[in-house]
Amino acid sequence: MRLSPIAKRVPRVVAHRGASAVDPEHTLAAYRRAIEMGADGLECDVRLTADGHLVCVHDRRIERTSNGQGVVSKMSLEQLETYDWGSWKRPTADTDLDSRKVLTLDTLLSTVRDAGRPVELAIETKHPTRYAGLVERRLIEALDRYGWAHPKLGTESPARVMSFSWLSLRRMRTAAPGLRTVLLMDRVPLRFRDGTLPTGVSYAGPGLAIVTADPEYVDRVHKHGHQVHVWTVNAEEDIRRCRELGVDAVISDRPDVALRVLADGAEGVGRRT
Known part of the structure; x- marks a missing residue:
């Protein structure tokens, strides 16, 4: 397996739906x-509710992750x-509302703001949806309240x-x-297999x-x-394979495990940037 020229960079760790291997996904906890x-x-x-709120929920329906029913x-x-x-x-009794209450995007944004250290936030818009472009408009409005939708020149x-x-x-x-935008892919469209991305898209999200089937894809994306x-x-x-390939970030349900594994192999390795 040929490794990326920047294979010694340690990937950043992004918690998928939070520390979702431990706590209920998309909860504040x-x-x-x-x-x-x-x-x-x-x-x-x-996802956008009927009254215009963005909530952190993966599925179109609520049955899998709540005790309710509906869309x-x-x-x-x-x-x-x-x-x-x-x-x-x-299933055992737990009165902690942070583990039980539906999470709004606004609450998550304030949590990131108040984290006490820089924390990135990767927000996935779910489509198709009955509200089409209204989702993006509401998302920009929410980010604007924190000054995050239109960063000043030279800032991110x-x-x-x-x-x-x-x-x-x-x-x-x-x-x-x-x-910044990320094109998520469960397969790479033929036109982008050379490592290019649609105009204006910053990152590949395979x-x-x-990357397991085509490890050199990472190299091709970096070259662009x-x-x-x-x-x-x-x-x-x-996790180790992703580090060897030089990916820039791993999105994991187990951020603690990812951080430990990456730290174990970080001797002599460049800092995450």
Whole structure:
């Protein structure tokens, strides 16, 4: 296996839906734990409620991660707040609201702001959705409240936007050109197998299977000046493989494990940047 020329860079660790191997995904408890573990960044999915709030929920429907039923986009935030979003993961009694309450994007943004150290936030817009471009508009409005949608020249927002939808990323580029964007891929389209990306997209976001089957893809992306953020990397051997390939970030349900494995192999290795 030929390694990337920058293979000695230690990848940044991004907590997938928070420290979701330990705490219920997308709960405030999961994100606070990831920050305590030392994760470099947090990843979340956002969906728009019927009354215009962005909430951190992966699935279109709420059955898997709550004790309710229904479609997120057809429900109000008040309705979603009546459900328990943690007992599916922790069936025993737990009165900690941080592990039980639906999480709004605004609460997560304030958590990142108040973390006490720089923390990145990778926000995935979920498509298709009945609200189409309204999702991106609401996301920009939310980021604007923190001064993160239109970073000043020479600065970077702690937030970046990810999507499998090129159209979603195009909307973000048009409305907030200073924001970094990530094209998520479960397969690499033929036109981008040379390492290029759509105009304005900053980073490649391949699934682990892509870089496992085609490790030189990382090199090709780097040669075009882009970063590679790989999801979802949980097994220790896969974390090591990503480091050897020189990926820029690993997105993991187990940020503590990823940090430990990367630290174990970091002697003589460049700092994460």
